Amino acid sequence: xxxxSVPTGIVITGLSHDYTPRAGTRVRALEDVSLTVATGSFHAxxxxxxxxxxxxxxxxxxxLPVQIGSIRTDRGLVTAPGPDRGVxxxxxxxxxxxxxxxxxxxxxxxxxxxxxxARDRAQRFIDLVHLTGFEASFPGQLSGGMQQRAALARTLxxxxxxxxxxxxxxxxxxxxxRIMQEELLGIWRQTGKTVVxxxxxxxxxxxxxxxxxxxxxxxxxxxxxxxxxxxRAADPAVFKRPDFAEQVELIWQMVxxxxxxxxxxxxx
Amino acid sequence: xxxxxxxxxxxxxxxxxxxxxxxxxxxxxxxxxxxxxVLVALAHMLADGSLLRNAVPSLLRGAxxxxxxxxxxxxxxxxxxxxPRFRAxxxxxxxxxxxxxxxxxxxxxxxxxxxxxxxxxVLIFLGCLLPVILGTYNGIRGVDHVLxxxxxxxxxSRRDVLREVLLPAAMPQILIGLRTATAFAFxxxxxxxxxxxxxxxxxxxxxxxxxxxxxxxxxAILTITALGFLADRGFAALSAHLLRWRI
Numbered sequence: 001x002x003x004x005s006v007p008t009g010i011v012i013t014g015l016s017h018d019y020t021p022r023a024g025t026r027v028r029a030l031e032d033v034s035l036t037v038a039t040g041s042f043h044a045x046x047x048x049x050x051x052x053x054x055x056x057x058x059x060x061x062x063x064l065p066v067q068i069g070s071i072r073t074d075r076g077l078v079t080a081p082g083p084d085r086g087v088x089x090x091x092x093x094x095x096x097x098x099x100x101x102x103x104x105x106x107x108x109x110x111x112x113x114x115x116x117x118a119r120d121r122a123q124r125f126i127d128l129v130h131l132t133g134f135e136a137s138f139p140g141q142l143s144g145g146m147q148q149r150a151a152l153a154r155t156l157x158x159x160x161x162x163x164x165x166x167x168x169x170x171x172x173x174x175x176x177x178r179i180m181q182e183e184l185l186g187i188w189r190q191t192g193k194t195v196v197x198x199x200x201x202x203x204x205x206x207x208x209x210x211x212x213x214x215x216x217x218x219x220x221x222x223x224x225x226x227x228x229x230x231x232r233a234a235d236p237a238v239f240k241r242p243d244f245a246e247q248v249e250l251i252w253q254m255v256x257x258x259x260x261x262x263x264x265x266x267x268x
Numbered sequence: 269x270x271x272x273x274x275x276x277x278x279x280x281x282x283x284x285x286x287x288x289x290x291x292x293x294x295x296x297x298x299x300x301x302x303x304x305x306v307l308v309a310l311a312h313m314l315a316d317g318s319l320l321r322n323a324v325p326s327l328l329r330g331a332x333x334x335x336x337x338x339x340x341x342x343x344x345x346x347x348x349x350x351x352p353r354f355r356a357x358x359x360x361x362x363x364x365x366x367x368x369x370x371x372x373x374x375x376x377x378x379x380x381x382x383x384x385x386x387x388x389x390v391l392i393f394l395g396c397l398l399p400v401i402l403g404t405y406n407g408i409r410g411v412d413h414v415l416x417x418x419x420x421x422x423x424x425s426r427r428d429v430l431r432e433v434l435l436p437a438a439m440p441q442i443l444i445g446l447r448t449a450t451a452f453a454f455x456x457x458x459x460x461x462x463x464x465x466x467x468x469x470x471x472x473x474x475x476x477x478x479x480x481x482x483x484x485x486x487x488a489i490l491t492i493t494a495l496g497f498l499a500d501r502g503f504a505a506l507s508a509h510l511l512r513w514r515i
Contacts, residue, residue, distance in 0.1 A: 061421060063420070081420035081421045086422075
């Protein structure tokens, strides 16, 4: 597959992020986050809801301003969204007024590719995510799983260096989620992209990631970064291995401690 | 299309009832001429050209006012949705102007812009403006920001986002605004012509009524009703085409 993207790592240094809710006082969402994601690696951000893992992802995406600290890729400092960092959202974020093909052509067109070459490229990615035959369907006509495949194809076809995924399978049913996880691993092995993957599902993180950063809630901090590495096994049955179950249990205990921490009332 | 034809059956029944009550003398013919008599008057007016002579200037005024309202209303609505300062400046004006019945402005607009076409176009423009502003404003404000983010991360510039994401995503709301505006255009067109004009369908209704030519007057009213109905159907067809992705 010809691909103009350059695999790149991410270096985050001392990143803090505050936000002000519409009615309320400033809240610190991220506190002094430092993290290095190696080129071509699959990194999971894991934590209880409200821990700032999506905020961190959106800072990398350039959607939220970097206030304190820095985020750097091989292309330089992150200051705005850009096609070098492709994003897959939980609710797909397909353009509902465009067909599957038109959605995928959008990002390709933004890369300056048009005409037959663009259509060939779109078709390759439609085939890659097994949506062949649904090119002319509108997103509203597709199941959740198929919409997420289309969104993944749209993002990949725009040739990002880095893939940022925000709980992409969170809205899918259990069977579809399992299939999508397997397929994502297959595509990742094929393309060698750097992936940052946000999830609150421990088994999903252990199954997919090279490294897992466990985050704490309010303000979001990175508690620990552990390596997993089951994703390199190319064996869909790793779920059954005892060491897989052990790793899930170990990380679950950590996440649980964070959830308990977050529930404890703030003492004076 | 068969079902479409059946859905107009109530109109046919209404016409038959109209004919019946007047023929049976249940309603005085001075107040309501029989439907068939109105149809004969309509045929006469079509033949002598008086209907067309008055319908064309009316429709031109309506179209001009509506077109102006669409252009200005879209600009104001989009500006208010996207720029906080713009919203701070125009928001209170829109809110204050909103509950005012626009027909109340007829005498004022006549004083300002005279008795010609300009005054009528200005009036139609003012009446159509608010639904267009509100449709555009609500439409753009309601767009899921994740759509904008996904476009930006695919390489869209800030400028691209308005045309390629916000406009199509807001289209359902914008079209609701335009549909209301189209109905207002007919309302204000007739209202302004009824008061002062020397041609137009509103003028025709007024002058025929003054002359006591009731069958012809009803024929003119039927014509406006039919034109309004056709405009609305045409609009519905356009909406269905533009929003064919909403299944």
